[in-house]
Amino acid sequence: MNGLTHLDDTGAARMVDVGGKAVTARQATATGRITLSPAALALVNDAAAKKGDVLAVARIAGIMGAKRTADLIPLCHPLPLTRVSVDLRPDATGITVTAIAATEGKTGVEMEALTACSVALLTVYDMVKAVDREMVIDGVRLLAKSGGRSGDWTTEKGADR
DSSP states (O other), X not given: OOSOTTBOTTSOBOOOOOTTSOOEEEEEEEEEEEEOOHHHXXXXXXXXXXXXXXXXXXXXXXXXXXXXXXXXXXXXXXXXXXXXXXXXXXXSSEEEEEEEEEEEESSOOHHHHHHHHHHHHHHHHHHHTTTOTTOEEEEEEEEEEEOSTTOOEEOOTTXXX
């Protein structure tokens, strides 16, 4: 075995069989950041973008993204999510997104949290790209996960790799 759960012994892609796993409460937290120009950030903070309230739309988009993860990532299991939250925090140079996904199931929700975060960030980009095409999305990563056979995992927030 190669240690990668989505590959069989011959190297072929496969969906992991979670049939024998126990149903447990599972949660994952992901984060990412978008850096914006002062002009774009002002539009966001003043809710004055031509396409609407950037933070509100990005929050809803992130939640929708989490719900559609299995449609976007080929080997993800569709999950009955019990919670998705997307927090967008503007500061002097950009916006930090933190997404939390939770379920009671047989497989984790890391991909749902990461997808929620990514879709929220991409939505911010889309909504203000007419003002700032040099925005930078970076630092998308998993911060923590809990539940399941492998137990809890966390990283130091802001730790560089």
